Amino acid sequence: MDKVRVRIENLNKKFRVFHESPLTFQRAAYNLLRGKRGYQDIWALKDVSFCLNKQEAVGLIGPNASGKTTLLRIIASIYAPTSGSVHVNGRVAAFFELGSGFIMEFTGIENLYLYGAVFGLSRRQVKERIPDIIGFSELNNFLDIPLRQYSFGMRMRLAFSLAVNIDPDILLIDETLAVGDLAFREKCFRKIEELKAKGKTLFLVSQHLDEIERLCERAILLDKGEIKAIGPAKDAIREYKITMGK
C-alpha cells in the first residue's frame, strides 16, 4: 500500500469548449438570449484508472490529442478532475513544454530562484542546490544572460537540471528530453535511472518509443482519452504501433 505514489480511479475529465473562444460577456448574453448553447463538451479522459509506484518509471504514450498532457496536469493539480479520484502521495514537480514556466526577461539564475519559489523552496534552499544544477546543466557561461537568448536545447537543459535537483518525489516530464543533444540525453537517462534507484517515481510522456522502452518498466497507452493498454513497456509500445499502423 505504502509503495503507491499516485492512485487514480475512474478519472474523467470534461472540457467545455466554447465556439467563440475566448468568451466575452457580450457573447454569453447573446447565447443566453438566443437560447444557444454556444459550447460543446469534450471528454478528454474517460474512466482512467492506474497506479504509479515508488521506484519506477512509467511511460505514457499515445497519438496527439489523446489526453496525455491533460492527465499529467491533473496529477500536478493544475486541472481539477470532473469525476473520479486522484490521490497523490508526495511532492510533484511537473515540466511541460520545458521551460514554459520561465520568465524570458530573467537570467538563468534568476529563473532558478523563481522556479524554486514556485516549487515552494526558499531562496536559501535554491542557493544550496545551485552548484549541482549548474554542474549538471553545463551552462556555467550562460547563467547571467536573459533566458530570451537561450536556445530551446539550453532552456531544456536548465529546466531538467532544476527538476532533478529540487528533489521531488514524483517527476512528470512532458515530451522534452528530445531537444537535448546526444551527450546530454545520455546524461539525463543516467540521471533518471539514478532517481529511480533512489525510490523516486517518474512519469514520462514521449513520442520517442525507444526512450520509453529503455527507461520505463511499464507504459500506458492512451487513445482518445481511454487507456488502451497498460503493462510492460514493450507490450504497450507494440500495441501502439499496431493501432498506428491501421
Next chain:
Amino acid sequence: MVQEIKNLFKFRELILALLIRGFKAKYKNSFLGIFWSLLNPLLNVLIFTFIFTVIIKINIKSYPLYLLCTIFPWNFFNSALINSIVSIVEDDHFVKNTFFPYEVIPLAVVITNFINFLIDLLILIPVLLLFGRGISIVWFYIPLLIFIGFILTCGLSILAAGIYVTFRDLNFILNFSLRLFFYFVPVIYTLDFIPQKLRSIYLCNPLAAVIDGFAKVLFYGRAPDLKWLGLATLESIIIFTLCFYAFQKIKKALPEQL
C-alpha cells in the same frame, strides 16, 4: 480563507520574484523610470489645472496642490486595476504549467503599483513643505488611509483578473467604469462641492472617503472624519473578503480556460 492567506505567505518568494519582474518591465532598469511613471499623473494635474483655473474658475485655493494630494491615491487604484486585470492571462504559460495560488499574480501587480504609490507620496512631501504645508500630527492617519486603499484595490484586482480569464471583454467594462468612477471621488473637486444632503451617500463609497481623507490630511492638515473612515475600513475588508472568496471558487477552473 485564513488558510489561503497563510498559504500566500508561503509563496512570498514567488511574489518577490514577480515584483522584481514587474519593476524591471516597468522601468527597464533605468532610474528615469520613476520619472516616467510620474509623468502620467503630473500631466493630468497640468490639464485639470488649466481647465479649472484658466477656463473654468474653480473656487479652490492652490488648486494644483490639491490635485497633487488626491491624484496619487486615485492613480494607484486606477492603474493597479488596469494592470492587474490582464495579469493572469498574460502569464498564461505560467498558470497552465505550474500549480501555485494564482492570486499571487494580480497581487504582485497591485504591490508593484503600491510601491510606486509610496514613492509618489515620498516625492510629494518636499512639494508640500515647499508650499508651506508643514509636517503635521495628522499625518499619522496616512497609514490607515493607505491600508484601506490597498486592501480595497487588492480584492477588486484579484477578482477582476480571475473573471477576465473567462470573459475577455471585462477590461472594456472596467475601463469604462473607472472613467465614470473617477467623477464619483473627490479628485478634481473637494468634498464641499457635494451638497450636504447627498454627502452621507457620497461618502459611503470607500474610495471617496479615502481620497477625501488624503485631501484633509495632506492638503488641509486636518484630521479626517473617523466615522466615514471607519465605515470605509469595514467596507474594504468586506469587499476584500468577498472578492478573495469568490476567486477561490473560480480558481480551480482557471488553467483550462487559458
